[in-house]
Amino acid sequence: MTKANKSKQATIAFKANDETLQSFLGYHLKRGFNVVQGDLTKTLKPFELRMLTYTALTLxxxxxxxxxxxxxxxxxxxxxxxxxxxxxxxQRELITRDRVPTDRRAYALRSTLKGQHLFKRAVAAVTLHEQALFQGIDPETRTLIVSAMKQIQLRAAKDSR
Amino acid sequence: MTKANKSKQATIAFKANDETLQSFLGYHLKRGFNVVQGDLTKTLKPFELRMLTYTALTLxxxxxxxxxxxxxxxxxxxxxxxxxxxxxxxQRELITRDRVPTDRRAYALRSTLKGQHLFKRAVAAVTLHEQALFQGIDPETRTLIVSAMKQIQLRAAKDSR
DNA sequence: TATTGTTATACTCTATAACTATA
DNA sequence: TATAGTTATAGAGTATAACAATA
Incomplete structure (x- = not known):
């Protein structure tokens, strides 16, 4: 989202003296995610969805x-x-919230037809945009990235036991 | 950081009916980055640094x-x-801010000795923690991830022209 | 006129504590 | 007692507009 500074000569001065930064995985993941998130925000705007509402609707x-x-x-x-x-x-009538008969504390979340239709159109847009963004990155690499992200999560879960 | 919910049986109910989610790259990147960011926050706490201050210091x-x-x-x-x-x-005397003689609008940022020493110790800790987090993910995959993140950024920069 | 750094400000996302109603 | 959902609230991180000093 950070319109990658507007100054015409912003990318001048770096010596390639940045080994530390190059091996700093968090930095690269952050910048990558920033781009993906920014693209996603723009893509979802016509549907009046954000990443969070889109993800919730998906699930x-x-x-x-x-x-x-x-x-x-x-x-x-x-x-x-x-x-x-x-x-x-x-409120937008994309989902319903019904009490669960067997546990009246909980809600059962379900999508409405309206929600499903919006979702269908949003998914198509998101898929297209992600394809465009990851164009030039082969499918195997994409799979590798996803499974690496999952592995990290498992390790984190293990560590916090 | 989201202590991956404490409820003992949170991971019950999912049908593997989640193709859309599985192919949603933004979702996986977000979760992965969350873990890395959380780990980083904990790792940097002893040095009283956050990801942002650590990254700035690195640069x-x-x-x-x-x-x-x-x-x-x-x-x-x-x-x-x-x-x-x-x-x-x-303020923590980790860096100095000097006016650039040739352009008195700008500051030249430089690390102090104190900053360099703190940085050295912080880098060692971060490197160790990232190694632990990415343990089991081979170096080539790590390189692939980094270069994929960079490629995405180039594409985003191109798109916003 | 344009750029560097700054202030003020607002918005989003996130985290915690404390409550209610059900179990 | 414990759990599901809620409210209130505070803290990060981020984005924009408008300004002073300098170019």
């Missing part, structure tokens, strides 16, 4: 009946932060 | 004399947001 469409706790877990955010997201999707 | 140590504009550009953040970061590093 609800594909896993009808899941609870807010499960959704928060899948999205790696705290439950309090999910409330407004679910509120928004519900 | 200043390796590129003495660079300006705040150049630094903001390298860090992919807006100049106003860099000010407090540089303020913090200067």
């Amino acid at each position: 609800i469409v594909d896993n009808p009946g899941l609870s807010q706790s499960q959704l928060a877990d899948a999205m790696d955010i705290e439950r309090p932060n999910l409330v407004v997201i679910v509120d928004e999707l519900e | 200043i140590v390796d590129n003495p004399g660079l300006s705040q504009s150049q630094l903001a550009d390298a860090m992919d953040i807006e100049r106003p947001n860099l000010v407090v970061i540089v303020d913090e590093l200067e």
Whole structure:
């Protein structure tokens, strides 16, 4: 999103004296994610969705009946932060929130037809944009990246036991 | 950082009905980056550094004399947001801010000895932690990930022309 | 006129504590 | 007691507009 500075000669002065930075994985992941996130934001704007609402909708469409706790877990955010997201999707009538008969504390989240239709169009747009962004990166590398990201998560989960 | 929910049975209910999610690269990158960022935050805490201050320090140590504009550009953040970061590093006497004689609008940023020593210790810790996190992911894959992240950035820069 | 650094400000995302209603 | 969802709140990180000093 950071319109990669507008100054015409911003990329002048670096000596290739940056071994530390080059091997700093967090730095590269951050910059990469920034780009992906920025592209995603633009792509989702016509649908009035953000990354968070889009991700939530995706999970609800594909896993009808899941609870807010499960959704928060899948999205790696705290439950309090999910409330407004679910509120928004519900107000726009993209999803429904029904009490679970067997556990009246929990909500079963389900997408509406309207939600499914919007989702379908949004997915198409996102897929196209991600393809464009990752064009020139072969499918195997993409798979490698995804599985590396998953492995990192497993390791982190293990470490925090 | 999102202590991957504490509920003991959070990972119950998913049908493997999540093709859309599986192919959603932004989602995986976000989760992966979350883990890396969380680990980094913990690793840098003893040095009283955050990812942003650590990255700034890295760039200043390796590129003495660079300006705040150049630094903001390298860090992919807006100049106003860099000010407090540089303020913090200067107040802690990890860097100096000298007026550039040939262009008295700009500051030349340089690390102090104290900054270099702190940096050296921080880098060692970060390197160790990233190695642990990416353990099991072979070096070639790591290189692939980094170059993929760079390619994405080039594409984004091209698209915003 | 344009650029460097700055201030003020607002918005998004995130994290924690404390509450309610159900279990 | 413990869990699901909620409210309130605070803290990061980020983006924009407008300004002073300098080019």
